[in-house]
Amino acid sequence: MMNLPACTALIAEDEILLAESLRQELSRLWPALDIVAMAGHGQEAVDQALRLRPDICFLDIRMPGLSGLEAAAALAEDWPSEGAPFPLLVFVTAYDQYALQAFEHAAVDYVLKPVQAERLAQTCERLRKALLARQAEQPAPALLQSAVDQLRQLLGTSALSASGPAHGVGASPSGRPEPLRLLQVSVGSTIQMVPVDEVLYFEAADKYVRVLTRNKEHLVRISLRELLPQLDGQRFWQVHRSVVVRADAIDRAVRDESGRLTLHLHGSADTLSVSRLYAPLFKGM
Known part of the structure; x- marks a missing residue:
């Protein structure tokens, strides 16, 4: 086990049983990790994270209101440049090929529902290494900019995945929806x-x-x-x-x-x- 100072985490998950299961599994795999908040929707996750400044945020991709990606983007927009470094992000998602491809190419991690102990253990190890590396190498503003760059990539992929003919919009000969006029x-x-x-x-x-x-x-x-x-x-x-x-x-x-x-x-x-x-x-x- 690597020597780390006390670390804190926030879990954002709208399904209570899944949230509690993740909390218990994290407690078993990483006893020193202090779960400081459990949020039931995206806006609550943003508010709690800005108030508590956790080291890690576990964000469910699909939540009422703000999605996990939107909550992460809101944090990146509102996180202060000085003070506590931007949290490490772990997205919790059901199987989704676009998500897996996006996360594989970004320096964030993901776990699939239902969360498997072996995979979560790998995530915990990656998080420990990342926490040690950022303490030794990068100032907080550089970490925030790195997170912003990664989120921009993920949000771009998300937009491409979600785009398609919207209600009331015609299709062009190329098959793409005509812009709203x-x-x-x-x-x-x-x-x-x-x-x-x-x-x-x-x-x-x-x-x-x-x-x-x-x-x-x-x-x-x-x-x-x-x-x-x-x-x-x-x-x-x-x-x-x-x-x-x-x-x-x-x-x-x-x-x-x-x-x-x-x-x-x-x-x-x-x-x-x-x-x-x-x-x-x-x-x-």
Whole structure:
């Protein structure tokens, strides 16, 4: 057994029996690992992790609200650059070929449901080695950037896997869905037609999406996750987990002293923050 200082972990799993089974197995395989929180959904996992700053997060891929990948992305966006290093991530997933291929090519680990003791023991050993290596070699900001790069890769693979003809979207001759051109927005007893070309940006708002044009704001009952595949990815850029902006509506991107980017738009006083995950979109020529 490697000598490690006290280590902490968070388990995010919406199925109580599976969560307890994982906790018990970890207790047997790694008695010194302190499970500081058990979260039942993605947002709770994010809130608890930001509060407790665990060394390791075990995240179920499919949870109510935020998925495991989305919860990890939210952590990467909100994790402070100074202080405790970004947690090591282990995704817990049912068999999914895309997931296995993605995780094999990223420096995170995964375990399959139902969790097998032998496989979990391998994961624990990898985690111990990673904890020792990061204590000896890398400062916290470098670890955070490494995690952001890996998550960007995983999220990109996830988007490709999930994309497909969305409801109400026609298919092009190549078989790909045609980008959405018109939003049908309910305003009382009226259906208002809003050309997508007039939208400055979309912003997630609970179970709705705020649609902002130069002169108006609309609410549509759809999640940003459902809307995103229907948009033209060349014209609409995701810049935060909750914001998608029309690229040609951006006037300038301003970087502050900490390296954070803020977008200023044509025809609007609104400003939009760019998260760490999407900052590489903006590079001067």
